[in-house]
Amino acid sequence: MSNSHDPALLAKAETLVEALPYLQRYAGRTFVVKYGGHAMGDPDLAHDFAEDVVLMKAVGINPVVVHGGGPQIGAMLKKLGVESRFVDGLRVTDKATAEVAEMVLSGAINKEIVRWIAGAGGKALGISGKDGGLVTARKVQRTTRDPGSQIEQVVDLGFVGEPQTVDAKVIKTISDAGMIPVIAPIAVGEDGETYNINADTMAGAIAAALGAARLFLLTDVSGVLDKNKQLLTDLRPADIEKLQQDGTISGGMIPKLETCVHAVEAGCEAAVVLDGRVPHAMLLEIFTSRGAGTLIRA
Numbered sequence: 001m002s003n004s005h006d007p008a009l010l011a012k013a014e015t016l017v018e019a020l021p022y023l024q025r026y027a028g029r030t031f032v033v034k035y036g037g038h039a040m041g042d043p044d045l046a047h048d049f050a051e052d053v054v055l056m057k058a059v060g061i062n063p064v065v066v067h068g069g070g071p072q073i074g075a076m077l078k079k080l081g082v083e084s085r086f087v088d089g090l091r092v093t094d095k096a097t098a099e100v101a102e103m104v105l106s107g108a109i110n111k112e113i114v115r116w117i118a119g120a121g122g123k124a125l126g127i128s129g130k131d132g133g134l135v136t137a138r139k140v141q142r143t144t145r146d147p148g149s150q151i152e153q154v155v156d157l158g159f160v161g162e163p164q165t166v167d168a169k170v171i172k173t174i175s176d177a178g179m180i181p182v183i184a185p186i187a188v189g190e191d192g193e194t195y196n197i198n199a200d201t202m203a204g205a206i207a208a209a210l211g212a213a214r215l216f217l218l219t220d221v222s223g224v225l226d227k228n229k230q231l232l233t234d235l236r237p238a239d240i241e242k243l244q245q246d247g248t249i250s251g252g253m254i255p256k257l258e259t260c261v262h263a264v265e266a267g268c269e270a271a272v273v274l275d276g277r278v279p280h281a282m283l284l285e286i287f288t289s290r291g292a293g294t295l296i297r298a
Contacts, residue, residue, distance in 0.1 A: 129187030161195025
């Protein structure tokens with residue numbers, strides 16, 4: 001008896017056929033993926049992530065990886081006995097902290113991701129915003145309200161920056177050479193100082209500069225949930241504003257969605273908040289009609 005009617009094999013063929021229109025739509029396009037959170041610390045998920053990125057590259061999509069590393073920086077600061085100060089939940093980055101952050105981000109984490117991608121059969125090149133003048137940073141200005149007097153005061157977060165300019169040529173050169181850029185969120189300011197940049201912000205700026213088809217923010221939640229904890233699959237900037245006002249979205253999700261809105265308003269086609277804890281979440285989002293997260297478009 002031939003196994004041509006094996007249901008499992010037929011299901012595999014169906015899956016590939018379902019993927020076809022998406023493969024055609026995205027061939028030659030750029031996808032920026034912000035990789036962080038717990039997906040980074042779990043070897044099985046890291047392996048799945050690397051496979052997804054290599055598969056994208058193999059079918060003609062240009063993946064660009066931007067990674068964070070907050071927990072790892074925190075652990076290394078503790079190990080080295082460097083004290084951290086926080087203002088409104090934001091770490092104040094002094095000179096010593098900035099040096100440790102660069103060491104952990106551009107060193108350990110960046111090369112670890114490059115190694116995972118190599119293990120999955122891809123070629124990755126690890127850089128930071130410093131390399132090839134990829135990103136110029138400017139110092140972040142933040143204000144806080146004094147709880148007593150309600151007077152706004154400027155907070156100095158030290159060497160925390162945001163992207164001022166992005167030179168997409170550097171990334172294009174790496175992608176055109178058949179490699180996957182893996183980018184650490186560190187950049188130099190016009191003052192010559194090294195700045196640490198929030199990885200979501202870095203990924204958003206890079207996605208906008210590249211005119212990416214998608215910005216994926218891999219997180220530790222299943223996406224944006226409504227009041228009944230149901231996944232909201234499609235959002236516009238106006239919807240996000242409403243959800244913020246009525247308290248449906250709060251905490252760490254607010255800056256993530258602000259990043260998505262900035263990116264789609266500045267040239268990225270759509271941004272997706274995805275659960276990095278789900279195996280192959282990116283492939284489900286790209287190649288199936290069901291999708292797997294919350295899609296934000298202008």
